[in-house]
Amino acid sequence: MANNPHKKNPPEDESKVIPLIKGRRATSYDVARLAGVSQSAVSRCFKPGSSISGKMRERVMKAAKELEYQPNAIARGLITQRSNLVAVLVSGRLNLYYPEALFKITEELSAAGLRALLFTVENEEDAETVIEQAWQFQVDGVISASHMTQEQYQLLEKRKIPVVFFNRYFADHPNTVVYCDPSEQLESLVAQLAELRHKKAALISGPVENMVNRERVRMTKDALARSGIQITAETQGDFSYESGAAGLQSIKQQDGDEPTVIICVNDMMAMGCMDEARSVLGLKVPEDLSIISFDGIGMSQFSSYELTTIRQPIGRMSEAAVRMISDRVEHPEQSHEKRVFEGAVIPGGSIARART
Amino acid sequence: MANNPHKKNPPEDESKVIPLIKGRRATSYDVARLAGVSQSAVSRCFKPGSSISGKMRERVMKAAKELEYQPNAIARGLITQRSNLVAVLVSGRLNLYYPEALFKITEELSAAGLRALLFTVENEEDAETVIEQAWQFQVDGVISASHMTQEQYQLLEKRKIPVVFFNRYFADHPNTVVYCDPSEQLESLVAQLAELRHKKAALISGPVENMVNRERVRMTKDALARSGIQITAETQGDFSYESGAAGLQSIKQQDGDEPTVIICVNDMMAMGCMDEARSVLGLKVPEDLSIISFDGIGMSQFSSYELTTIRQPIGRMSEAAVRMISDRVEHPEQSHEKRVFEGAVIPGGSIARART
DNA sequence: GTGAAAGCGCTAACAA
């Protein structure tokens, strides 16, 4: 080990003191030496709530400023067993709705004194390696807005790493979750469709392994059944714009009665669907065809679309997720909690009275 | 310090050995003890390229697997002076084009054995605190796709933290940059406009402090001048959809001849502009009004828009940024480099012969 | 309130 400036402060063995050579980062020892105090005093100055005299604090801070000293968070993490790092797992592709949540989560984490270690997860193997990476980096917690198997979750549990799920959860396993339940709003939206004389609907769903998709499909079918609206066609997309467009084509090619309304599991597909209806099939939306969907992403309200959709309160959900993860980091044995937010209907302009 | 299982392996002072109590994370000492080897042997097994016998490796790996041991990256970072962390600075709001780059960068970093520590930066003060945070966490490097003052950059330089700028740089200071220069493509696009008989253009620019904006404005004016197209109106937006719509209104209210083409500094504003033209002003695009812009974000090609725009090769740029940052981490004294990518015209369908 | 000393879990120089 080349340059070891310290270990025991005074008596100063001048021959061994490395005088902050160029480029070397100042350590608490350097500050202590300059201020003429012990290293532990320096440490205390940078720990909020330590008992320290004003005079001491002043001296130390002056020296610290002079040396541009900032405590080394890595070293601190090593001893406190707290990295202040939170792994944030998102799936990069699909769904342009996650960026909004991601940025909000990052900001909130920052405000809570935590840093976001970002991981993109596209599939199960990714999740596997990401979990190992996060573990190696001693993350204090995980916020997962991406796919994860139950085994992977249990591994994290076993390792006592708190996890908060964002818009997904395991029904048969206790876990901490922030979630949006749009069922009430869907109910009223579907009732509205019934009033508008819609009798036949088509459904464009998302990836079957995706929980948000499954839930939305389930509640849509329930609501439609209750309102006496029949599903005449159903097709599966992958949440993307293109798959929404393709979905409409597939519906048109299916036998059975023409639907008067298309229900898309997310906005992105609804936009694809709407564009396809207008520019390829020459249909007017909403006059010839109504469309509703879920998410309420920003672009769904651009005037080309003005989707009638059910918005998730992304901001509050992100805030809640961060609150929950920092609570769980502080109190690991705390019981699980599920925070469910309601959706909100954005009236938009993509529904109208059914063509008869 | 409650549980200290080690310091010196054999002779095993059984009274002091803590037998991996529940929940305690296995350390290299635990593995060493179980495998009956020295702790440093364990360390070597996890360092690629260490000289170690097959037999030893096998024994150690078996024990490691049994204890689910993974090296502690934080502790490793403390001694190697390499955190393997790279700060990624993005500006959250505005511009939905950054998410694409962000996810790509994260993936590439991951492939290079580096982790992305994500920071959102909205203004100069944010940048200030973010830089301090990054410094505390001993990041090996910074990829900045957000605002940063020259002083802030110099601070990072002084601290010997390599920085790669994404789509921005300081002209009067050496720095490492990945950049997209769309001027050639713009030249040909403007020539095309001239052929289409456009004589009067309006410009919707972005925030003046933004470099990409300034560059695009400059080269647009140059190109227009060379092609003999006059700028009859100019207005400033903030890169957002809404400001694009407002920009068009502002242009319409300005005195002077009606422009036949609007040039927007990014796609998002162009989309707002197009929607405003169509749905509020009742204009047909491109028949009544042509629009061109910059970026080539995914949604610019949705059939509602089909913008004629100049795409940035985000994927290659992200890849380059990561390559450059890991090079600079490895070789800090290496000279600066600027990698400039060309744009690519997406023909789209938002330009036509000028109305006369 | 302050300082001395003991590590957090790891790597790496050195010796064997």
Place this chain on the structure above:
DNA sequence: TTGTTAGCGCTTTCAC
């Protein structure tokens, strides 16, 4: 090839 040893920069008892 393997083990011993000395720290990386910090926090935290424990005396004083």
